[in-house]
Amino acid sequence: MILKLAIRNLFRNRRRTLLNILIISGGFLAVVIFQGFAANILDSTRWGAVNSQYGHIQIAAKKLWEKQSEDSFSDQQIKDPKPLQRKVAEISGVKSVSSRQTFYGLISNGDRSVAAQIVGFEPDIERGILEPEDVIAGEPFRTAGGGSSNIFRVAIGEGLAKIIDAKPGQNLTIIGQTADGGINAVDAEIVTTFRTVIQEIDDTTVFIPIELAGRLLDTDTAERLIVKLEAHEMVDRVLSEIKPLVGPEVRARSWLEVARLFNQTEEFFASQNAVVATIIFTLIFLSTVSTVSMSVAERTGEIGTLRAIGRSRSEIMTMFVAEGILLGLVGSFCGVILSYASASGISHSGMTIVIPGASMPIPIVIMFVLSAYVTALLATAVACVLATVVAVRKALKMKIVDALKYNI
Amino acid sequence: MDNVVVEIKNLSKLYRLGKNDVYALQGIDLKIHRGEFVALAGESGSGKTTLLNLIGCLDEPTDGNLQVLGQNVSTAGEKELAALRASKLGFVFQNFNLVPVLSAIENVEYSLIASAITDSERITRSRAALDRVGLGDRVSHRPDELSGGQRQRVAIARAIVHRPVLIIADEPTAALDKKNASAILQLLQELRKELEVTVVLASHDPLVLSQADRVVQLSDGVVIRDEKQGAT
Known part of the structure; x- marks a missing residue:
């Protein structure tokens, strides 16, 4: 009723x-x-964020996470990263482990010089950083299996390329500070101009192979290892499995802990x-x-x-x-x-x-x-x-x- | 004493209108017995509706003692009075007061909704009540599909369906023409006899007053005449 x-x-x-x-x-x-x-x-x-910036998990020196100003460059690096990279890659659910080196330097194509953020990475492993659809001029950015001549190539952001009027096929000089404080420079060919969805990256960043970054900085260390997983839900489990593998000076963090903006x-x-x-x-x-x-x-x-x-x-x-x-x-x-x-x-x-x-x-x-x-x-x-x-x-x-x- | 349905002693009802106190009823003494057909008469503002509302447990007295079917209205709680109204009292209003979205039988049924009876018994009793008031062929009609006289019959069916002891009727014929008014009074008289129910109504209609076997005349909140009339 x-x-x-x-x-x-x-x-x-x-x-x-x-x-x-x-x-x-x-x-x-x-x-x-x-x-x-x-x-x-x-x-x-x-x-x-996961695919092109942070990965699911990042491994880096404890002092890099803490970012104390008195710490030296080498204190903030993972020494001999390859064995750790291999061990982490064996964990179930891990899709890829790659190393990265990010630093600031000067870039010049002869006429103009400008400060830029240089990101050294492994383009054949970490493909998400520069997808084919991000390429607006030149060719997809790869090192094609790594012969030493293939590492002298760079990808430059659209905004940055406009500032110095750079195009694929031209040479670019990158000047940076080595691990022990000296100044070094390398020449590489611009093979790619890219446009990501984030304008700030396009206006400031040059991507280079990690090996080239190593040569410029005169080091075989890595700033961080980027771990990508098969699914977002695996982060906690893989993180707990990585923790016993890293030494006391190294820490692993989930992308959510790193991605402040997200x-x-x-x-x-x-x-x-x-x-x-x-x-x-x-x-x-x-x-x-x-x-x-x-x-x-x-x-x-x-x-x-x-x-x-x-x-x-x-x-x-x-x-x-x-x-x-x-x-x-x-x-x-x-x-x-x-x-x-x-x-x-x-x-x-x-x-x-x-x-x-x-x-x-x-x-x-x-x-x-x-x-x-x-x-x-x-x-x-x-x-x-x-x-x-x-x-x-x-x-x-x-x-x-x-x-x-x-x-x- | 057993057949006393309503017992009123020194009853008063005070209304506060702004800064002024106005007595609607003052020092009323009255006894109503089982089976009586009592008319409360008087001019507008004499207090007859106020008294009827008090007898129907719809309002609380300011002072004095009011017993309805043995229940002290002044001291009873809201739930007890609601239970008393639902089980022992039946109401017939001047404007019928039917729920417009319910059919005739649903309006009658609604009165039984809280009773401890089955759905089928509720429907059977409601249909019987409507049959008794002559509306067996109008059970599915909504109030706006019925005439004034028919609506008042539905209201009477609603008032008797739970077999009350006391029917309270406030100006039950005021909204009806003479023919319907006479028929409704006739029906109330018949039901009073059949169901041995007490009927108390308020009216200033001479036709109603002539049908009552007792007329209590009020003026300015006091009883000025309480007379039994010849048996009807």
Whole structure:
């Protein structure tokens, strides 16, 4: 009987109920789309961060992690990295282990010189750093199995190349400081000009083979080892297996510990999602308070009658709460359909967005986030029930004789 | 004493209107016995509806003692009074006060919803009540599909379906034409006899007052006349 009454009461004023359902489903849609959009940005960033920047796990000297200014270059290096690299590569789930050396130096093509970040890496192992689609001029950056002549090649970022007017086929001189403090220079051929999604990298970075970095810095050490895994979920397990393999001066860290920007982005999106969801559910709450309040005002006499014939306050509250829940459920159901359809439409529309710091627009994709649907469903139900309780409480506090004075 | 349904001693009801205290009822003494058909009469503002509301346990007295079916209304809790209204009292209102989204039978059923009876018994009893008031062929009609007289019959069916001891009726004929008013009064009289129920109603309609076997006349919150009339 309660459910029957709830359904029929919702149909009493169809236009008002429809408007409330539209507000609820619209709010539901906004929350789901916003969270799906943020989740996709985060997922892309996560994938990009792991693939082209951090790997899943990084191994480096303890002093590099601590970054004390008095520590020398060699204190911050992994000495003799190859045996450790081989041992880590044998752990189950490890896809690749490569070494990296990052430092700052000067680059010159004869006419102009400019400071740049030089990243020495193993291009044949760590392919994610420069994907074929990142190449805008020249050829894919590889050392092709490593003959010594193949290491004198560099890839230069688009922005940096513009500054010194460098093109593939030209020579580039790289000047840096050796491990023991001397100045050294090497000449290499520009074989690639690249454009990643991060403009800062394109404007500042030159990629070179790790062997060339070793020659320039006059060292066979590695700044860090980059470990890539078959799946994100393996990080904790592999990390625990790596820890006994490294010496006391070396530490392994998961990418999440290293990627400050990603962590900050994730926290930012979490806060933004919470703020948006709070605003939307407050609007749903207020809209439902308004709808139920109007309904209660019209039915005050009915409330008085029901109490007169012996129905308790809690029974009448249950009747209204059932209406609120039903309203929330119908609104949420419409919201689910609307959200799913809109998410598919937007994801397939080919729309793009330029995010700050990105060098090119990225496609807008609304990811399916089950937790967003569940959260929206629960929050809608809570908002509707709370709104009903707030709207009905006053009428239920009224004396029966006063409520009966309202026309039925 | 056993057949006393309502016992009122020195009953007062005070309303505070701004800074002024206004007595709606003052020093009322009254006994109503089982099976009586009592009309509370008086001009508008005389206190008859206030007294009816107190007898129906819809309001609390300011002072004095009010016993309804042995229950002290002044000291009883809200739940006890709600249980008393649900099980022993039946209400008929001037404007019928039916739930507009429920059909005739559902309106009657709703009165039994908290009773410890099965769904089928609830439906059977509700149908029987509607049959008794002459609406057996209108069970599925909603209030807006019924005439005023038919709506009041549904309200009466709702009032009798749980076999009450006392029926409270506030101006039950005021919203009806003469023919329907007369029929409703006739029905109440019949039910009073059949069910041995006590009927207390408030009215200033001479037709109603002529049908009652006892008329309690109020003026300015006091009883000025309490007379039995010839048996009907």
